[in-house]
Amino acid sequence: MSDSNVISLEVVKHTCHHCCLSGLCLPVDLTAEEGARFNRIVRHGRPLRRGDHIFRAGESFSAIFFIKSGWVKNYVTNDEGSEQVLGFHIAGEFLGLEALEQKAHRFSAQTLETAVVCEVPFKPLEDLAADIPALQHQIYLLMSREIRHEFEMLALFGKRSAEERLAAFLLDLSQRLRVRGLASQNFHLSMSRHDIASYLGLAVETVSRLFSRFQEESLLAVDRRHIQWLDIQRLENMLADTAPEAARRQGL
Amino acid sequence: MSDSNVISLEVVKHTCHHCCLSGLCLPVDLTAEEGARFNRIVRHGRPLRRGDHIFRAGESFSAIFFIKSGWVKNYVTNDEGSEQVLGFHIAGEFLGLEALEQKAHRFSAQTLETAVVCEVPFKPLEDLAADIPALQHQIYLLMSREIRHEFEMLALFGKRSAEERLAAFLLDLSQRLRVRGLASQNFHLSMSRHDIASYLGLAVETVSRLFSRFQEESLLAVDRRHIQWLDIQRLENMLADTAPEAARRQGL
DNA sequence: CGTACTATTGAGCGCTCTCAAAACCAGTGG
DNA sequence: CCACTGGTTTTGAGAGCGCTCAATAGTACG
Numbered sequence: 001m002s003d004s005n006v007i008s009l010e011v012v013k014h015t016c017h018h019c020c021l022s023g024l025c026l027p028v029d030l031t032a033e034e035g036a037r038f039n040r041i042v043r044h045g046r047p048l049r050r051g052d053h054i055f056r057a058g059e060s061f062s063a064i065f066f067i068k069s070g071w072v073k074n075y076v077t078n079d080e081g082s083e084q085v086l087g088f089h090i091a092g093e094f095l096g097l098e099a100l101e102q103k104a105h106r107f108s109a110q111t112l113e114t115a116v117v118c119e120v121p122f123k124p125l126e127d128l129a130a131d132i133p134a135l136q137h138q139i140y141l142l143m144s145r146e147i148r149h150e151f152e153m154l155a156l157f158g159k160r161s162a163e164e165r166l167a168a169f170l171l172d173l174s175q176r177l178r179v180r181g182l183a184s185q186n187f188h189l190s191m192s193r194h195d196i197a198s199y200l201g202l203a204v205e206t207v208s209r210l211f212s213r214f215q216e217e218s219l220l221a222v223d224r225r226h227i228q229w230l231d232i233q234r235l236e237n238m239l240a241d242t243a244p245e246a247a248r249r250q251g252l
Numbered sequence: 253m254s255d256s257n258v259i260s261l262e263v264v265k266h267t268c269h270h271c272c273l274s275g276l277c278l279p280v281d282l283t284a285e286e287g288a289r290f291n292r293i294v295r296h297g298r299p300l301r302r303g304d305h306i307f308r309a310g311e312s313f314s315a316i317f318f319i320k321s322g323w324v325k326n327y328v329t330n331d332e333g334s335e336q337v338l339g340f341h342i343a344g345e346f347l348g349l350e351a352l353e354q355k356a357h358r359f360s361a362q363t364l365e366t367a368v369v370c371e372v373p374f375k376p377l378e379d380l381a382a383d384i385p386a387l388q389h390q391i392y393l394l395m396s397r398e399i400r401h402e403f404e405m406l407a408l409f410g411k412r413s414a415e416e417r418l419a420a421f422l423l424d425l426s427q428r429l430r431v432r433g434l435a436s437q438n439f440h441l442s443m444s445r446h447d448i449a450s451y452l453g454l455a456v457e458t459v460s461r462l463f464s465r466f467q468e469e470s471l472l473a474v475d476r477r478h479i480q481w482l483d484i485q486r487l488e489n490m491l492a493d494t495a496p497e498a499a500r501r502q503g504l
Numbered sequence: 505c506g507t508a509c510t511a512t513t514g515a516g517c518g519c520t521c522t523c524a525a526a527a528c529c530a531g532t533g534g
Numbered sequence: 535c536c537a538c539t540g541g542t543t544t545t546g547a548g549a550g551c552g553c554t555c556a557a558t559a560g561t562a563c564g
Contacts, residue, residue, distance in 0.1 A: 076407055084407055098403050100396035106403060126392065130385050137378065143395040144352035150402035151350050151358060155328055155336055157409050157453065162552065193511060201409065203553055208512055224511080224561085414520065445543065455521055460544055476529085476543080 029134050038135070041124040045117045054095060054109040054117055061099035063121040067091050070115025071190035075198070076107045085198040087153070088112075088173070088191060092180040097146055112190035157201060165200045166210045167238045170220075170227065185232070189225040281386050290387070293376040297369045306347060306361040306369055313351035315373040319343050322367025323442040327450070328359045337451040339405070340364075340425070340443060344432040349398055364442035409453060417452045418462045419490045422472075422479065437484075441477040 030038065045068075048054070054065055057076055067089055074086040074095075086107055089095055099105040100122065111117075129136040156168045178184035189196070193211075197204045211222045219235055221228040229235075282290065297320075300306070306317055309328055319341055326338040326347070338359055341347055351357040352374065363369075381388040408420045430436035441448075445463075449456040463474045471487055473480040481487075 074403075086403055086406055097396060098400040101393045101400060106400055107407075126385075126389065130382065130388060133378075133382050136382060136388065140378065140391070140395070141353045143392070143399065144349060146399050147395065147402065148350040148353060148358055150399065150406060151326075151338055153406060154338055154402060154409070155359075157406070160453075201412075204510090205512080205514095205554085206552055209552095212512070456542090457522085457544080457546095458520060461520095464544075 030132065034132050034135070037128060037132075041121055041128060043119040043121070045119060048111045048115045048117060050111060050113050052111050052115075054111065055099075055105045056108045057105055059105050061096065061103045061105055061122070063119045064094050064096040064100075064125070065109070066094055066118040066120060068116040068118060070117075071112040072109050072115060072117075073112055073191060073195055074107045074109050083198065085191075085195050087150075087199065088195075090173075090176055090180065091182070093176075094142055094146070097143055112195075162200075162202050162206050163210060163213075164238055165202065166196075166207060166214075167235045169196065169200055171232075171235060171239070174229070174232075186228045187226075189227060282384065286384050286387070289380055289384075293373060293380060295371040295373070297371060300363045300367045300369060302363060302365050304363050304367075306363065307357045308360045309357055311357050313348065313355045313357055313374070315371045316349055316377070317347040317361070318370040318372060319345055319347065320368040320370060322369075323364040324361050324367060324369075325364055325443060325447055326359045326361050335450065337443075337447050339402075339451065340447075342425075342428055342432065343434070345428075346394055346398070349395055364447075414452075414454050414458050415462060415465075416490055417454065418448075418459060418466075419487045421448065421452055423484075423487060423491070426481070426484075438480045439478075441479055 043063075048070070054072065069091045071091075072089045072095060074089070075083045076086065077083045089109075095109050095117075096105065098107070125135075125139070129139055153172075156172075157165065160168065173189075174184045174187070177187055191199075193204050193207050197207045200207070214220050214235075215222045219231050221230055295315075300322070306324065321343045323343075324341045324347060326341070327335045328338065329335045341361075347361050347369075348357065350359070377387075377391070381391055405424075408424075409417065412420065425441075426436045426439070429439055443451075445456050445459050449459045452459065466472050466487075467474050471483050473482055
């Protein structure tokens with residue numbers, strides 16, 4: 001149904017060491033033998049259904065997870081039962097890196113639609129990386145990317161108006177889809193308005209009103225969860241005065 | 253003058269491989285020979301004066317930096333010249349990890365007071381880590397901690413009121429000071445109200461009003477930049493309904 | 505077709521921003 | 535010692551953005 005699904009199904013056909021490493025969008029030089037060793041430690045996952053959990057806050061950590069297809073949201077739940085969404089991950093990204101230090105997950109990860117996820121046990125991965133410098137380097141890059149992305153999100157949410165936050169959120173998603181080779185001008189949002197609002201620190205009603213206004217202003221066409229860019233330039237201009245955004249567009 | 257300075261001066265006396273690694277607040281098992289190899293790649297820094305830059309956004313990346321004493325702020329500047337503060341680092345923390353993937357710093361790092369910083373060139377560090385599994389593991393932990401902290405900050409800023417943000421900010425600082433063995437009930441804020449406001453996404457006036465109100469309510473005693481906790485329990489209660497905060501208090 | 509859920513739209517209020525001014529502090533020079 | 539200057543912090547008054555409450559509309563599913 002969504003573009004992202006159609007395309008990501010192709011990714012599934014790849015061998016897992018290829019897709020897990022190429023998911024980093026960086027060149028990886030492993031010999032066939034090294035690739036085989038990597039493959040032996042990866043646990044290939046069955047498809048998860050919408051709403052399944054990959055892990056929950058508090059569970060002990062033993063592996064990181066690579067998303068081969070589908071969308072995943074990270075969130076925490078407070079005492080009153082309401083949830084705070086911390087982020088979204090799409091095909092080609094890793095999950096669970098925050099848990100390494102304390103050996104326990106800090107938030108829950110739940111699929112937003114049917115998803116395929118590989119599990120990469122960390123201890124074997126670490127041992128293998130000690131043998132294969134290219135793999136070790138790749139893990140550093142992976143973690144660095146995560147740190148950078150979170151800093152950029154912090155920058156976005158520091159000061160901005162509701163309008164700017166939503167525009168930034170959509171452009172960030174589009175950017176990440178494009179980098180992965182998925183449709184980025186015309187895509188399906190797997191998350192609810194509630195999830196988006198929680199992530200952006202806004203009320204659901206505000207998000208809904210903004211989607212309506214963006215459509216009125218012919219910035220984009222919204223059909224429930226389907227988004228189509230109409231005037232990406234004007235959306236980018238909303239954020240043009242911020243260094244990290246501008247730098248990221250060049251950098252990636 | 254500030255408690256943190258007095259105590260951190262002791263840290264400076266340590267040999268650098270000891271303080272850089274113990275700065276992680278985790279046990280590191282290096283042999284004397286391994287420690288010596290580590291020491292050879294570290295460039296010990298001269299004291300930096302208030303306002304000096306450790307690096308600037310856009311500069312090419314070649315090393316990470318360990319703060320031996322003092323406070324540092326990270327920020328980006330937009331086209332109009334106003335700055336967005338992304339975070340603060342204190343003695344015992346590392347800087348620059350976000351730059352690894354793209355080989356360029358994404359934000360600027362500036363000292364808020366006199367500071368001593370070690371430079372650890374990354375390529376030699378990586379090569380050394382490939383030889384010393386304990387060091388490699390330590391770097392993973394270090395990066396994991398950074399990812400976790402940014403996620404927690406994202407959670408804090410997602411939804412909260414100005415009051416909750418400031419309380420969370422102060423408690424986070426206190427927590428980090430305590431973990432490093434510095435005075436955490438009675439400390440000096442090196443950053444201006446402007447910096448705090450920028451970081452929290454609030455107006456300077458709002459931050460100032462909140463400090464006044466916290467003092468009126470006998471939550472804490474504020475004397476310009478000096479902070480003293482009076483009723484830490486009530487401040488924590490402001491945030492008690494949030495899982496990640498509660499979990500962190502246990503975890504750290 | 506009914507139920508439950510999600511999304512949209514409207515009205516009114518409150519928190520936080522903006523604008524403005526005063527107070528306070530540190531440093532400089534008379 | 536005091537006046538002067540530039541910076542930071544505090545305090546006040548008014549306005550606006552985004553939240554809350556409430557109702558309607560659209561969608562999925564049995």
